[in-house]
Amino acid sequence: MGGKNLGKVRQDFVQVKGRRIFINIVGEGEVIIFLHGGPGSNHKFFLPHVLPLSENFKLVLYDQSGCGKSDHLVNNDYSMEDEVETLEMLRQKLKLDKLNLFGESWGTILALLYATTHPDKVNKLFLTAAIGISSNGYKQFPKELLKRMTILDKIKLFIVDKKMKKGKASMKEMLKVIDPYYVYSCDNLQKKDQTPINSVVNNRIGTDISNNYDLIPKVHALSNIPIIVAQGSDDIIKPTKIKELLLDYIPHARLVEIENSGHWTVVEKSSELNRIATEFFQ
Structure with missing residues (x-):
């Protein structure tokens, strides 16, 4: 970050749909x-x-419902639709006309869901570690992950999964097995914040994606929105595959391959990703 002034930091809770959503705002300028x-x-x-993007932009980072410091839903009724509605309410609360969205992994699905629901409220979409335009990609992801895993790690994963179903193991134990497969170099694992996963949110929204995520009939809504997809060369869904799962349906979107990076491009290749994002959003 070169010692530059990164702008003021503001953390707050915003009331959305009767719940508190935690937001973290850094910097000034065009909002991402x-x-x-x-x-x-x-x-x-x-x-x-x-x-480093806060040198040129105002960054708005928030915890989705049930995640981080944001309120949990009493009935655990987490869904894709609810997250789209939450994002729209957040746009209104922040008094933004149009949104620049930077989505990562499941966040790319949420970005595309929002953009097809409210195309007139979206300025640009930056997608990294993308999954696809339908549940096809989401279902392929674990299959591709398993192909990479050693026999020993597959056994470990099977045991942890059985324990989790009995309430005798946590998501943290599962992540310990699979995290090394999300990076190009295991040296980069130490760069990632140990963000906990809410397993209930993961399960509920994951099931919703598997059963209901299909934007193929709605891709026309994206035709006037600039889109860039920055995919790691060694992501679990590789650039050639994401072309089939996403880019073929959105021909105007631009695919950029991030060399020597796995699924966590944000962690492994932050400088390159920030450069591409700066050029794209300016």
Whole structure:
């Protein structure tokens, strides 16, 4: 960050749909809203990696419902639709005409869902570690992950999964097994904040994606929105695959391959990603 002034930091809770949503605002200028992955992670995944962008933009990072410091839903009724509505309410609360969205992993799905629901409220979409335009990509993701795993790690994963179903293991134990497969170099694991995953959110929204996520009939709504997809060369869904799962349906979108990076481009190649994002959003 070169010792530059990164702008003032403001943390707050915003009342949305009768619940408190935690937001973290850094910098001044054109607003970029960050959509974290998981489902069930929180905004800290992006930190400190995207902070250099605050030299030119106002960054709005928030924890989705049930994640991080945001309120949990009493009935655990987490869904894609609810997150789209929450984002729209957040736009209104922040008095923004149009949104610049930076989505990562599940956050790319949320960005696309929002953009097809409210195309007139979106300025630009920056997608990284993208999954696809329908549940096809989401279902392929674990299959591709398993192909990479050693026999020993597959056994460990199977045991942890059985324990989790009995309430005798946590998401943290599962992540310990699979996290090394999300990076190009395991040396980069130490750069990532140990953001906890809310397993209930992960399960509920994950099931919703598997059963109901299909934007193929709605892709026309994206035709006037500039879109860039920055995919790691060694992501679990590689650039050639994301072309089939996403780019082929949105021909005007631009694909950029991030060399020597896995699924966590934000962590492994933050400087390159920030450069591309700066050029794109300016």
